[in-house]
Amino acid sequence: MLMELWVVPALPLAGFCVLALVGKRLSRWLVAGIGAGSVGLAMVGAIYFSHDFMAFEPTGHLYRESLWTWLNVGGFSPDIGLYLDPLSVVMMLVVTIVGFLIHVYSIQYMAGDEAYSRFFAYMNLFVSSMLILVLADDLLILYLGWEGVGLCSYLLIGFWYQSAANARAAIKAFVVTRVGDTAMAIGLFLLFTQLGTLDIQEVLVRAVRQWPVGSATAIAAAGLLLAGAVGKSAQLPLQVWLPDAMAGPTPVSALIHAATMVTAGVYLIARMHDLFIIAPPVQTAVAVIGAATLVLAGCSAMTQFDIKRVLAYSTISQVGYMFLALGVHAWSAALFHFMTHAFFKSLLFMGAGAVIISMHHEQNMFKMGGLRKQLPFTFWTFLIGACSLASLPLVTSGFYSKGLILWSVWATGHPVLWGAALLGEFITSVYTFRMVFLTFFGEPKGEVSARPGPIILGPLVILAFFSTVAGCVHIPRPLGHFRLFARLVEQALPVPPMQPLPIATEVVFQLLMQGSVLLGVAFAYVLFLRRNDLVAAWTARPAGNALHRFWFSGWGFDWVYTTLLAKPYVWFAHASRDDAFEWIYRGIGAINRGLHEQLSRTQTGLVRWYAVGIVIGAVLLLGLVVFL
Amino acid sequence: MATIPIHYGLLLAALLFVVGLVGVLVRRNILFILMSIEIMLNAAGLAFVVGGARWGRADGQVMVIIILTVAAAEVAVGLALVLRFHGWFKSLDADRASEMRG
Numbered sequence: 001m002l003m004e005l006w007v008v009p010a011l012p013l014a015g016f017c018v019l020a021l022v023g024k025r026l027s028r029w030l031v032a033g034i035g036a037g038s039v040g041l042a043m044v045g046a047i048y049f050s051h052d053f054m055a056f057e058p059t060g061h062l063y064r065e066s067l068w069t070w071l072n073v074g075g076f077s078p079d080i081g082l083y084l085d086p087l088s089v090v091m092m093l094v095v096t097i098v099g100f101l102i103h104v105y106s107i108q109y110m111a112g113d114e115a116y117s118r119f120f121a122y123m124n125l126f127v128s129s130m131l132i133l134v135l136a137d138d139l140l141i142l143y144l145g146w147e148g149v150g151l152c153s154y155l156l157i158g159f160w161y162q163s164a165a166n167a168r169a170a171i172k173a174f175v176v177t178r179v180g181d182t183a184m185a186i187g188l189f190l191l192f193t194q195l196g197t198l199d200i201q202e203v204l205v206r207a208v209r210q211w212p213v214g215s216a217t218a219i220a221a222a223g224l225l226l227a228g229a230v231g232k233s234a235q236l237p238l239q240v241w242l243p244d245a246m247a248g249p250t251p252v253s254a255l256i257h258a259a260t261m262v263t264a265g266v267y268l269i270a271r272m273h274d275l276f277i278i279a280p281p282v283q284t285a286v287a288v289i290g291a292a293t294l295v296l297a298g299c300s301a302m303t304q305f306d307i308k309r310v311l312a313y314s315t316i317s318q319v320g321y322m323f324l325a326l327g328v329h330a331w332s333a334a335l336f337h338f339m340t341h342a343f344f345k346s347l348l349f350m351g352a353g354a355v356i357i358s359m360h361h362e363q364n365m366f367k368m369g370g371l372r373k374q375l376p377f378t379f380w381t382f383l384i385g386a387c388s389l390a391s392l393p394l395v396t397s398g399f400y401s402k403g404l405i406l407w408s409v410w411a412t413g414h415p416v417l418w419g420a421a422l423l424g425e426f427i428t429s430v431y432t433f434r435m436v437f438l439t440f441f442g443e444p445k446g447e448v449s450a451r452p453g454p455i456i457l458g459p460l461v462i463l464a465f466f467s468t469v470a471g472c473v474h475i476p477r478p479l480g481h482f483r484l485f486a487r488l489v490e491q492a493l494p495v496p497p498m499q500p501l502p503i504a505t506e507v508v509f510q511l512l513m514q515g516s517v518l519l520g521v522a523f524a525y526v527l528f529l530r531r532n533d534l535v536a537a538w539t540a541r542p543a544g545n546a547l548h549r550f551w552f553s554g555w556g557f558d559w560v561y562t563t564l565l566a567k568p569y570v571w572f573a574h575a576s577r578d579d580a581f582e583w584i585y586r587g588i589g590a591i592n593r594g595l596h597e598q599l600s601r602t603q604t605g606l607v608r609w610y611a612v613g614i615v616i617g618a619v620l621l622l623g624l625v626v627f628l
Numbered sequence: 629m630a631t632i633p634i635h636y637g638l639l640l641a642a643l644l645f646v647v648g649l650v651g652v653l654v655r656r657n658i659l660f661i662l663m664s665i666e667i668m669l670n671a672a673g674l675a676f677v678v679g680g681a682r683w684g685r686a687d688g689q690v691m692v693i694i695i696l697t698v699a700a701a702e703v704a705v706g707l708a709l710v711l712r713f714h715g716w717f718k719s720l721d722a723d724r725a726s727e728m729r730g
Contacts, residue, residue: 606723608722
């Protein structure tokens with residue numbers, strides 16, 4: 001039966017506590033056992049609860065667990081509780097399963113690192129925070145998890161803090177997401193002052209009852225929450241932190257910056273869907289942001305040298321697809337793509353990690369090549385992930401999830417957004433297969449120093465399996481119309497308002513999408529395998545070179561932010577160094593220093609001098625007692 | 629039996645205390661400082677005895693015994709310190725130990 005759900009987030013938290021307190025004294029095997037074991041147990045628990053949830057179908061398709069009442073003041077008694085519905089079931093399963101596999105992978109990947117226990121402690125804290133985020137029944141608890149994952153992201157990007165570049169990337173990620181988080185906090189204040197509660201379900205009920213569709217308050221609240229989601233999910237215009245976040249260890253990139261944390265924004269919007277439905281302009285903004293992000297990030301991905309940065313831009317782009325789906329009310333499509341993306345993107349990151357450690361920590365794809373023969377196992381799993389990312393037809397999970405998104409965008413009547421998504425499909429397959437061709441095909445350029453061991457390859461195989469079969473939970477109409485996933489999710493989220501279009505139309509659109517994907521693969525094959533000279537000729541021209549540099553730098557966003565925000569701020573800080581306020585504080589400091597010097601003179605070190613002090617004090621006290 | 633008025637006893641105790649106090653403050657020899665502290669302790673004990681006699685209670689005597697015990701302990705520690713002090717500074721001048729000045 002469903003009870004004691006709190007065990008699921010508590011187990012990784014316990015693992016964190018043990019590792020943080022005594023991790024340094026434990027042997028490496030024990031650290032790995034606690035780190036991966038606690039998440040493994042959480043995964044078993046999550047599977048057990050999900051099974052129970054689906055088998056017993058609790059009333060209203062939700063299960064609430066109240067842990068304790070935080071405080072009880074004047075009728076205000078916020079409960080700390082957990083909330084399980086199909087949406088959080090999907091999130092919880094993906095977080096624990098992918099999290100466990102990545103922990104297992106890290107056992108070997110991080111084996112040579114000095115700070116082994118610190119790594120697992122942070123990772124466990126991350127999994128725990130993420131589970132709190134997805135299981136919270138209250139926006140405040142959700143915010144706790146939200147900030148918890150942000151903290152872990154910061155700690156893990158800067159995990160190798162001895163290098164200044166890593167520390168700077170960590171600070172950048174933290175500060176940029178803080179912009180969104182601040183907006184989200186203001187949104188929570190607004191919701192609380194207007195609706196008097198932060199309980200998610202109660203907020204949604206009261207918002208729908210109190211605010212008419214399109215009212216200014218609803219738009220403000222939804223817009224502020226959207227800003228938080230945009231920051232966390234690295235969408236336009238706050239996407240600049242994610243490519244730099246690749247400074248962290250590769251398992252971190254796989255878990256936090258691809259599979260789970262960056263999709264927290266998607267979860268937030270899906271969780272607050274009623275609020276977004278009564279704010280149509282914000283809903284449109286979600287879709288437009290998603291469409292713009294997926295094209296922009298895709299273009300940047302095509303020009304990167306660093307294999308991890310390609311994957312980072314690809315993540316931004318794929319989360320853009322999820323935002324697009326959310327924006328057109330295709331909630332289940334967004335969640336479906338979240339699930340398949342978590343599998344294939346963590347697979348790709350872990351495959352890239354296996355390549356990187358085999359190549360003496362080389363991340364530049366142009367210094368790889370021909371690895372197909374030397375690392376056959378990694379090659380095949382990576383190829384499965386890449387096919388899924390590019391959504392090659394029928395055998396990949398990406399085909400089903402992205403096909404559903406594209407079809408929903410068209411069927412809800414957004415032809416322009418659909419065009420952007422189709423262009424995105426083409427770009428996705430170009431950069432994906434550019435990466436595959438540069439890394440695994442062609443002439444070998446570097447030597448393979450070490451082959452990844454079984455603990456690294458095991459999770460790759462499991463994720464490759466999931467990347468292939470996860471699509472089967474939702475099969476579109478022309479291929480058999482099997483809607484297991486959508487049926488489950490639609491118990492918690494509304495059905496998208498799709499026009500009833502004939503099956504023939506859907507077939508045509510599937511073929512269009514597949515056409516653009518295969519065209520992209522062919523394009524990449526010609527440009528990056530057969531005729532390398534073409535690319536070189538293009539980038540040699542001034543216009544081509546300028547465009548290449550523009551895309552390579554991520555559309556100049558970093559430059560704009562540095563010039564418009566960072567530099568004026570630094571200038572202002574320097575300029576206001578010697579203003580009047582500064583003198584006040586310096587004066588206070590000088591007075592304190594003078595007093596301190598006077599007092600320190602009374603410390604003569606002579607015992608008799610101190611005895612005089614005691615006598616005077618005693619006489620004064622006695623005098624006070626006698627004469628007052 | 630003629631009783632001694634209480635203020636005589638207290639006056640004696642106060643005089644003894646001041647003698648001890650002045651000794652602590654003006655003497656530089658650490659042994660004399662210790663002896664002066666003993667005088668102050670005994671002055672306090674005398675005040676207790678006088679008080680106990682005035683009200684006919686045993687508490688004063690009890691306190692004196694406690695003071696004697698404490699004084700014995702204090703002398704034991706103090707003399708050990710004096711020995712170490714002399715071993716270190718080769719002198720008994722308390723003002724020589726002023727390394728802790730601010």
